[in-house]
Amino acid sequence: MTDLAGRPRILLVGGGGGLLGRALLESTVPGWSVRSVHRHPVSREAELGAEWIPGDAADVRDWAPLLEGVSAIVNLAWYRWGSERKFRRLFEGLDRLVRAAQESGTPIVQVSVPPAPAHLETGIPYLTYKRRLDAIVRQSGLPYAIVRPTMMFAPGDVLLGVMLRSVRRFPVFPMFGDGAYRISPVAAADVARLILRFAKDPPNATVDVGGPAAYRYRDLTDRLYELLGKRPRYWTLSPKGGVRLAALLERLGSTLLYAYEVEWLLSDTLALPPSPSVDWTMERVEPYLRAEAERLTGRPSPELGPLRAQG
Numbered sequence: 342m343t344d345l346a347g348r349p350r351i352l353l354v355g356g357g358g359g360l361l362g363r364a365l366l367e368s369t370v371p372g373w374s375v376r377s378v379h380r381h382p383v384s385r386e387a388e389l390g391a392e393w394i395p396g397d398a399a400d401v402r403d404w405a406p407l408l409e410g411v412s413a414i415v416n417l418a419w420y421r422w423g424s425e426r427k428f429r430r431l432f433e434g435l436d437r438l439v440r441a442a443q444e445s446g447t448p449i450v451q452v453s454v455p456p457a458p459a460h461l462e463t464g465i466p467y468l469t470y471k472r473r474l475d476a477i478v479r480q481s482g483l484p485y486a487i488v489r490p491t492m493m494f495a496p497g498d499v500l501l502g503v504m505l506r507s508v509r510r511f512p513v514f515p516m517f518g519d520g521a522y523r524i525s526p527v528a529a530a531d532v533a534r535l536i537l538r539f540a541k542d543p544p545n546a547t548v549d550v551g552g553p554a555a556y557r558y559r560d561l562t563d564r565l566y567e568l569l570g571k572r573p574r575y576w577t578l579s580p581k582g583g584v585r586l587a588a589l590l591e592r593l594g595s596t597l598l599y600a601y602e603v604e605w606l607l608s609d610t611l612a613l614p615p616s617p618s619v620d621w622t623m624e625r626v627e628p629y630l631r632a633e634a635e636r637l638t639g640r641p642s643p644e645l646g647p648l649r650a651q652g
């Protein structure tokens with residue numbers, strides 16, 4: 342199950358171009374060789390000598406040839422939003438992947454999401470198909486890990502990074518309710534490190550992964566303003582108003598924020614602790630936010646020290 346250089350080969354489903362994929366790709370250097378299935382070219386994969394299999398995971402009928410010489414599968418592929426049909430097709434493609442892995446006995450690391458409020462768990466295809474796939478992996482009899490990170494950060498992320506750009510660009514920033522709900526952002530690089538550890542040594546368990554500290558949402562948004570040298574100015578909405586605003590944006594075709602993401606945030610379930618499987622010092626979010634603010638403005642941001650952690 343190794344390449345010519347004696348490195349174990351990973352089948353990266355979803356590829357090295359997304360938020361977690363980029364971090365994972367860097368973490369595979371120099372220990373792993375990568376076979377990567379996804380739709381759009383990623384120049385960094387070519388630079389690192391990864392083998393790109395262009396294609397949509399939903400369309401792969403026979404995964405067996407792609408599993409030849411593979412030591413472990415890591416599945417990242419998922420959409421942030423889409424129709425029932427879109428999720429069902431991807432689920433079916435990934436279900437075929439698990440069946441093929443059963444034939445070859447290939448271990449699998451499935452990247453999933455942490456528990457959400459009950460009505461979301463059963464009410465949106467994003468989650469219902471995710472949970473069905475998680476269950477299939479869990480019951481496959483294969484060595485496995487299901488890794489469930491909370492909100493991740495890394496350069497180019499579409500959550501904290503977008504919030505920072507919005508704070509810079511707009512005169513006010515929407516605040517849903519009192520902002521006292523918490524999040525514990527986790528670096529994509531830390532999640533990637535854990536995934537590769539599990540690809541080598543699967544724990545046969547579901548592992549939730551939060552960052553090293555939890556913060557109140559409002560403390561984080563205040564920090565974004567401070568880093569940009571602006572005074573906080575919020576457009577305060579009720580929790581319901583926040584969900585309605587996101588639903589309106591969704592209907593208008595915006596990908597900025599989805600209603601389910603606002604509901605999830607408001608539920609105060611996203612402040613996961615770090616996983617006991619992590620035995621290194623995890624990256625905190627503050628230096629990342631500062632670096633991103635400096636990149637945006639092109640000038641130094643104030644040194645502000647750590648944010649107040651909330652448990």
Ligand SMILES: NC(=O)c1ccc[n+]([C@@H]2O[C@H](COP(=O)([O-])OP(=O)(O)OC[C@H]3O[C@@H](n4cnc5c(N)ncnc54)[C@H](OP(=O)(O)O)[C@@H]3O)[C@@H](O)[C@H]2O)c1
Pocket residue numbers: 354355356357358359360361362378379380381382396397398399416417418419420421431452453454455489490491492493494500
């Ligand atoms: N972002 C977070 O904060 C977060 C938190 C918890 C869990 N997760 C989970 O972590 C995983 C990765 O998330 P991410 O934020 O890195 O996602 P992302 O940036 O959207 O990247 C997903 C990657 O999957 C590939 N992909 C999507 N649909 C595909 C398909 N049908 N066939 C083949 N490849 C496909 C895309 O590459 P191509 O366009 O080249 O196909 C894309 O680069 C997902 O399972 C997500 O649910 C994310």
